[in-house]
Amino acid sequence: MGEHVPTSARPGAREYASAFVVWYLRAATVVNLLGAVWISFGRDLKRHNDGDFFTPHLVAPGFTGALFVAVLAVTMRRRKRAAWILNFAMGALVLALYTAVMATFPQLRTHAFNWLSWSLTALFVLCLLAGRREFPAKGDRANPRLALAVAFGGLLVTTALATVLVTVTNQSPQGSRSDLGSRMAYAVGRLVFIAGTEDRVDGIIIPGWVDVFINIMAALLFLLVLLAAFRSRRATPPMTAEDEEQLRRLLAQHGERDSLGYFALRRDKSVIWSPTGKAAIAYRVVGGVSLASADPIGDPEAWPGAIDAWLAEAEEHAWSPAVMGAGEVAGTVYARHGLAALELGDEAIVETGDFTLEGRAMRAVRQAYNRVQRAGYQVRVRRHQDIPPAEMAWLTQRAERWRDGENERGFSMALGRLGDPSDGHCVMVECRDSQGRLRALLSFVPWGREGLSLDLMRRDRAAENGLVEFAVLELIQRAHEVHVTQISLNFAMFRSVFERGAQLGAGPVLRLWRSLLSFFSRWWQIESLYRANVKYRPVWEPRFILFAKSSELPRIGFAGAVAEGFLDIPLVSRFMRRTP
Known part of the structure; x- marks a missing residue:
């Protein structure tokens, strides 16, 4: 990562120390889980803690203990400063307690297990101190208040639910004489201290499943509090008017380099600049993923x-x-700069000067085009700046009415708006039937001075099929009217899989991968986008996804699906967008 790569022995030592801390927490998680599922092992550990021995720091067998330590391991792996502070405070306190106990009671110093526990705890604390600079990540300043609010509100809700459960399931003959305070005290005891089922309150005997359910509520509340406490900072503010103006200047100078460059002007993206101001990256934070789109904008030397x-x-x-x-x-x-790459798919680019409808390979496309043309459909091509404001407002209204679903799709290849006065160089393609009624429209954003990139594609569902293809073919053949020499169409994910998987001799793995993608295409139009593009015989330009760690790919893929609008689970999507 450029200047972030360690170059001296001292940073290397810090990295080893921080790595030990993370692996210690992971090992403690495994031990705690093992103690939860291996009953005799868990009882032995608890007996040691209650007797003459004590266990290493954070070794507390049980699912709740494992959950707590696992969250600490994850947050420390992500280098969060708040997690370091919590770990150091707890570790130093436990180490001081162990030291005081062993100094006070000489008989405890005769047990090797106590020295092992003390040594591991001391090593954990020392490594925290040695690696403290490896945990610089800042959280949101509102996290402490949010964690307290979640803890207080959650405790009230879970206490009320647990008290109701204890009341309605109480099997004690004296249950009618147990007051509300006793039932509430039992519920709070299970929630806060997770007391065992053998610990009873007079006049209260409830089924074991109620205890388990209350413990599950406590664990979930505990997890929510931890997530609130260690939550990453909220997304950075979207670009300012000054950012947008500077981006437009860079696009005017270097816009020919990337067909997706204009989409950096989405106003829900943030912008970060090079020190010289000659290059920028447009991105959005989704679910803790800083998701950049396409290439950096500006001079490649400043990238x-x-x-x-x-x-x-x-x-x-x-x-x-x-x-x-x-x-x-x-x-x-x-x-x-340290990122790994995977091919995500291919972008379809049509060179208008080389395109033709003639030839055997274009026979099906030519027939479909002629069919729509004979039905009386006509296409009009205009720059947005040449459309009167009242007419543009009407076109925008029609496009909104024809939108497929409530969720607007697009992040890396969509502008997210239509009819904005600042986008006057965009091109509108309107398709009307023989009676002059608007049936489909497409909008393209500028790609440098002589290119266009598809942004929006809408059609009247009641009209016959083939209108969009007809409109695209008309634009390609009339590109000289708007001084265009190349047009970027839709992006086709996993194009090579569909293409090579259908060829003779394709291997079983490739055929299986193609079958899976075809199955998921029922919902996400993966294969249909490839089929829609291949008919124009375009030039395919590969596009890549880049990431720092392969272990984060599922998270990145989920964030990308949310950002692009392919995955729309209301509560999850809202959480991913607003609370990274």
Whole structure:
């Protein structure tokens, strides 16, 4: 990561110390889980703690203990400062307690197990001190207040639910004489201290499943409090008017390099600049993932400075850096900064000067085009700035009415708005029937001075099929009217899988992968986008996803699906977008 890569022996020692802390927490998690599922082992550990021995720091067998330590391991792995503070406070306190107890009671110093526990705890604390600079990630300043609010409100709700459960399931003959305070005290005891089933309150005998259910509520509440306490900072503010103006200047100078560059002007994205101001990265934080889109904007010589700034910000706030849809050149630059790359799919680009409907290969496309043309459909091509405001408002209204679903899709290849006066160089393609009624419209954003990139595609569901293809073909053939030489169409994810998987001799793994993608295409239109593009015989340009750690790919994929609008689980999507 540029200047973030350690270059001396001292940073290396700090890294080893921080790695030990994380692995210690992971080992403690495993031991606690083992103590929960291996009853005799868990009882032995508890007996040691209650008798003449004590266990190493954070070794407390049980699912709740395992959950707590697992969250600490994850947050320490993500280098969060708040997690370091909590671990050091707890570790130092336990080490001081162990030291005082062993100094006070000489007989405890005769047991080797106590010395082992003391040594592991001391090593954990010393490694925390040695590696303290390896945990710089800042959390949201509102986290302490939020954690307290979640703890207080959650405790009230769970106490009320647990008290009701204890009341309605009490099997004690004296249950009618147990007052509300006793039932509430039992519920709070189970929630806070997770007392065993053998610990009873007079006049209260409840089934074992009620105790288990209350413990589950306590564990979930505990997890929510931890997540609130260690939550990453909220997403950075979206771009300002000054950011947008500067981006437009960079696009005017270097916009030909990337067909997706104009989509950096989405106003729900944030922008981070290189030190010289000659390059920028547009991104959005979704679910703790700093998701950049396409290539950096601006002078390629200034890209490294923008990438360094973006990676430094992600490290500062414990965000996972990822790039969606980078081109090959930009992907190479990102890779030099420590990111790994996977091919995500291909972008379909049509060179208008070389395109023709003639020939055997275009027979099906030509027939479909002629069929729609004979039905009387006509296409009008205009720049947005040439459309009167009242007419543009009406076109925008029609496009909104034809939108497929409530969720607006797009992040890396969608502008997210239509008809904005600042987008006057965009191109509108309108398709009307023989009676002059609008049946479909497409909008393209500028790609440098002589290119267009597809942004929006809407059609009247009541009209016949083939209108969108007809409109695209008309634009390609009339591209000279708007001084365009190349057009970027939809992005086709996993294009090579569909293409090679259908060929003779394709292996079983490739055929299985193609079958799975075809299955999921029923909901996400993966294969249909490939089929819609291949008919124009485009030039395919590969696009890549870049990431720092392969273990974060599921998280990055989920964040990307939420950002692009392919995954719309209301509560989850809202949490991912607003609370990274």
